[in-house]
Amino acid sequence: MRTAIIYRSFLGSTRKYAEWMHDSIESSDLFKPRQARDKKLIEYDIVIICSGTYAGWISLRGYLKKKWPILQEKKVILLVVGLVPPEDAESVAAYMKIPENIRQEIQYFKVPGRWGSRNRDAVKKENLQPVLEYIQGLAS
Ligand SMILES: Cc1cc2nc3c(=O)[nH]c(=O)nc-3n(C[C@H](O)[C@H](O)[C@H](O)COP(=O)(O)O)c2cc1C
Secondary structure, X not given: OOEEEEEEOOOOHHHHHHHHHHHHOOOEEEEOHHHOOHHHHOOOOEEEXXXXXXXXXXXXXXXXXXXXXXXXXXXXXXXXXXXXXXXXXXXXXXXXXXXXXXXXXXXXXXXXXXXXXXXXXXXXXXXXXXXXXXXXXXXX
């Protein structure tokens, strides 16, 4: 299955996760949002959107909404990066800002990010294990 990995990263953690996934997933291509135009996206079976969280907003939620007419035909994974753990109310609130019809169709993961010296050692390839297992499941 052809996989597009689309990421936006200001501080570097999301880029690191996107690159690790690109290394781990056969037939995958890595894009920034402006490179992944409609004609490109159409070629893929799986689309992984990787985004940091800033002040309670998942930065690529707008991209996800805008591209949903194309993405809804595909397996979509949203990988969100941030300091706040996934079960925290703040993380849940950020995720809930994505429209319900989209939330129902995507697979969501939140993994630890870092910010300067905060959470310095938290960004690890092992954090992607559940994501990679989910993707393997899609292919089988
Ligand atoms: C201004 C600012 C606001 C942030 N707000 C949140 C937040 O609301 N929730 C969260 O989980 N992390 C938050 N973080 C942490 C970032 O999500 C974390 O640093 C992550 O690694 C950012 O991704 P990036 O390294 O790819 O830019 C914030 C960081 C900054 C700099």
